[in-house]
Amino acid sequence: MEPESLYLLLQLPKEADLPVELPQGEKKIYLLPTSRKDPRFEELQKVLMEWINAKLQLEHIVVRSLEEDMFDGLILHHLFQKLAGIKLEVEEIALTTVSQRRKLKAVLEAANHSLQVEEQSVKWSVDTIFKKDLLATLHLLVALAKRFQPDLSLPTNVQVEVISMESTKSGLKSEKSVEQLTECSTDQDQVPQDIFDELFKLAPEKVSAVKEAIVTFVNQKMEHLGLSVQNLETQFADGVILLLLIGQLGGFFLHLKEFYLTPSSPAEMLHNVTLALELLKDEGLLNYPISPEDIVNKDTKSTLRVLYSLFCKHKLKASTNKMPHGSPN
Incomplete structure (x- = not known):
């Protein structure tokens, strides 16, 4: 073994499970202790755990360690x-190693399909996730967050130093490198702050008043259809009232073949909400990236953003139309 390889081996974590004989052609990646203790690396894990726990709160699932709880x-x-709004046909409880790997494989296949990642570029696998590979787990969770919740504030430019160990014909080969977990921050990459970011952060006590004003606006527009909204989060989650509201304000009705009037599954709800957001984008009303999954999952801030875009356009338009000629601006 070359001196450089020996030096790199000495830097490996003491708890690392070093193979006595690494099969020829097999490669294993180890995180350096300095990377594990990096504040940005620790912050990334904290943000992802809080995000997962918030998403799964109603299911009473709590993640305390990404390394130990996700495998x-x-x-x-x-x-x-929860994120994709679909039902996976996999066993709910898997107790044996074989059944756990089988379940994990099915979940990852569905996730990879949704993420539209090419096989050669995937930085996780059934084997690495099941072996509690923290680096692979983080790559997967970051990809899911970027796909389903692009406004999640992940720490930027998180890098880790790793040592790659590979068994070759000439012996054990090691290489030190830097792996990128999150993107570098640029003004173009940053999700713009909007009025609701400020509202929820600086004046959370006013959120109820804003919700009440928007619900009043919605009910005024929907009374002709005999519909009424009491709960802003739950009643817009399936997209039905949202589509009817957009049609009512725009002076048109969608053909019943285009959406599900009585959705019976998360997938049908997701179809409705996606269609609604596409209609709003076509009208140039959405200036903030909104994930349809967040609406289906009853995210208050996302639901408010959508309804506020309609409120601003049509409430302002109504006020302008009522203004007498010659009135000052």
């Missing part, structure tokens, strides 16, 4: 279903 596919199963 068997159980939490990934619930998280992906």
Whole structure:
């Protein structure tokens, strides 16, 4: 073994499970202790855990360690279903190693399909996740967050130093490198702050008043259809009232073949909400990235953003139309 390889081996964490004989052609990656203790690396794990716990709060699932809690596919199963708004046909409880790996494989196949990642570029696998590979787990969770909740504030430019160990014909080969977990921050990459970011952060006590004003506006527009909204989060989650509201304000009705009037599954709800957001984008009303999954999952801030865009356009328009000629601006 070359002196450089020996030096790199000495830097490996003491708890690392070093193979006595690494099969030829097999490669294993180890995180350096300095990277594990990096504040930005620790912050990334904290943000992702808080995000997962918030998403799965109603299911009474709590993640305390990404390294220890994600490997068997159980939490990934619930998280992906929640994010994608779909039902996976996999066993709910998997107790044996074989059944856990089988479940994890099914969940990852569904996630990879949704993420539209090419096989050669995937930085996680059934084997690495099941072996509690923290680096692979973080790559997967960051990809899911970027796909389903682009406004999640992940720490930027998180890098880790790793040592790659590979068994070759000439012996054990090691290489030190830097792996990028999150993107570098640029003004173009940053999700713009909007009025609701400020509202929830600086004046959370006023959120109820804003919700009440928007619900009043919605009910005024929907009374002709005999519909009434009492709960802003739950009643817009399936997209039905949202589509009817957009049609009512725009002076048109969508053909019943274009959406599900009585959605019976998360997938049908997701279809409705996605269609609604596309209609709003076509009208140039959405200036903030909104994930349809967040609406389906009853995210208050996302639901308010959508309804506020309609409120601003049509409330202002109504006020302008009522203004007498010659009135000052």
